Amino acid sequence: MSGGGSVLLAKLHHPVTALGPGVRAGIWFQGCTLACPGCLSRDTWEADESHRVPVAAVLEWLAGLPVLDGVTISGGEPFQQVGALRELLEGLQEWRRSRALDILVYSGYVISRLSRDPESRDILKLCDAVVTGPYVERLNDGSPLRGSANQRLTPLSPLGRRRYETDEMDGRRMQVCVEDGAEGRRVYYIGIPRRGDMDRLSAVLDGAGVRAGEASWRL
Known part of the structure; x- marks a missing residue:
């Protein structure tokens, strides 16, 4: 794993119980040029350098959490910081040997585009599931983990298929x-x-x- 990188970070939060199963850590990247109309997180659009922190500091924060079933990464747009995203996910891989910790990543890009790009494709291999596609406000259909009906929830690993094969939780939270x-x-x-x-x-x-x-x- 490469180290010493940094990430533009909007916020960290634990516990998160609204974006995936179990007790989770939430990581929101800062910076997004997609600018989906109706986005709830417009404050994360600007790539503000004052939000830059070491990826190692995020991993240190995660390591200190007492209960953790999964990590949800959103933004902003995580795939507009592919180096930082990869370093973060690689840092999480060691923990996954001793616990069933799943990684769910949200992206405004469609999965076909991510799969075509070599860097993004390698990052997908480190995820258990992704929710992909731009948010379309008129298609907001109330599904638990997708913002709008055009978005796609894709399990990418055996653990991801067990936890995300069906987009069913107890409604939106x-x-x-x-x-x-x-x-x-x-x-x-x-x-x-x-x-x-x-x-x-x-x-x-x-x-x-x-x-x-x-x-x-x-x-």
């Missing part, structure tokens, strides 16, 4: 997370909302007297 920072309290959501969920949530908050600031899905 959303996690609400709150963190305090230098610029005040930040609320963010993990999961895939249904069409109109975020506007309905804003209306409920407004009715309760809670005034939200800048919202990433309206940037």
